[in-house]
Amino acid sequence: MNTLKNMRIFVRVADGASFAGAARALDMTTPQVSKAISELEAHLRTRLLHRTTRKLALTDAGRRYLARCRDIIALVDVSEAEAGAASAAPSGTLRLHAPASFGQVFVVPALARFLEQYPDVEADLLLSSRVPDLLEENIDVSLRLAASQLPDSGLVSARICRMASVLCASPQYLAEHGTPASLDALAQHTRVRLNAPHYTVERWLFDGPGGPVKLPIPQARLRVNTADSLTAALVSGCGVAPVPLLSALAALRNGSLVRVLPEYELQGTDVYALYASRRYLDAKVKTWIEFLRAFVEQVLAAPDAAAIAQLPQSAGR
Known part of the structure; x- marks a missing residue:
């Protein structure tokens, strides 16, 4: 038995209170839908639906199970979307913010190489000491400087360098x-x-x-x-x-x-990259953060940079 498939069928039946309606929405026959629900009830050893010739209703166990099914299906969908995004080629417009100093020294040259490597990506870069609102201003990644831990903002952070x-x-x-x-x-x-x-x-x-x-x-x-x-x-x-x-x-x-x-x-x-959510993380965002981190590490470790070579070992950590 495909439990996840039967969960999806059960949710569709419960939402429409109809076997026939679920069958049409899922491109299945009504007997196939009925069989899936019966398999699920047999597996759980409990009745999920009250069936009459005129009406379909959830049992108490069915209502509890329906809520769990929704959570499980949502989690599976998010996981599949993240996995798909991770393997997808970066594309689209990347909207970035960085403090002016860090942006000029590191972000601009890194971005030039990034765009050369990923020709399907375009970028809008805002260099400003002002801290933008990512959601209000539609910014994918904002770089922040912090001498200590970042305040809790509900955003996801990834450390770029120290x-x-x-x-x-x-x-x-x-x-x-x-x-x-x-x-x-x-x-x-x-x-x-x-x-x-x-x-x-x-x-x-x-x-x-x-x-x-x-x-x-x-x-x-x-x-x-x-x-x-x-x-x-x-x-x-x-x-x-x-x-x-x-x-x-x-x-x-x-x-x-x-x-x-x-x-x-x-x-x-510390320099951090902040973005809105881990859910459905776009390939271009994930790839850019990793690319920038590697670029900065390479610059700080450059053997021909005499000024860097004289720094304490903690400078690039």
């Missing part, structure tokens, strides 16, 4: 003002700092040879709200400050910034 922050300054600034020899000396050099929602603004959390160190953030004459503007300020000679690696990377590579106290790493920032 991004270190590193102390930086311009070579010109250090030549003129000297290089700090300890964390305590930072108070004499810090003139700019980052105030961002995902960043702790009361204190800095360093990890160095002696373990974690908490340091009150020194006063700064300039406060900015994006990592890119912080990087630009440091390149211009505004002092010494910790910068998220994703924003400092290009400047470290071209020498307009250098690491200060390289044995210390500041608090890391």
Whole structure:
């Protein structure tokens, strides 16, 4: 006996209160439908339906069983849809959001390769520090930065990477003002700092040879709200400050910034991909998240990137 098939037939009979109606909807004969219900009742050793010449009604056991059948059939349908989506080729329009810094450094080049590899996919990319509403704005995947766990939002999250922050300054600034020899000396050099929602603004959390160190953030004459503007300020000679690696990377590579106290790493920032639901997860969404994660890991592990090679091993974890 095909139990799942007979469950579907039973639900159809119960919904229409008719053997003949279920037979027409399922492209079966009425005797076939009747036989399926009889097999199900024999298997369960209980009557599910009261039958008369004029009326069909559920028994108490039938009503309870009907609710369970609906749950089971729904779960099977979702599982089959997910399995089918996983094997399907990505296609359609992929609507993405990312913070500007991470988006420019990682998402744009990753997306260029992704679209080349999957020609049936188109993409709309929104780069903004504003956190969008995925459902209201019809966004498939939103990237979020978080120094700790994400707040409970009802969305599904997938961790992309952990991004270190590193102390930086311009070579010109250090030549003129000297290089700090300890964390305590930072108070004499810090003139700019980052105030961002995902960043702790009361204190800095360093990890160095002696373990974690908490340091009150020194006063700064300039406060900015994006990592890119912080990087630009440091390149211009505004002092010494910790910068998220994703924003400092290009400047470290071209020498307009250098690491200060390289044995210390500041608090890391986790990057998450958020999407609405695991149910019926579209192939292009699943494939994009996996593609981006692999792309970022590859960039962080690049052997020819001198700035990255000098980072603590925790930078890419």
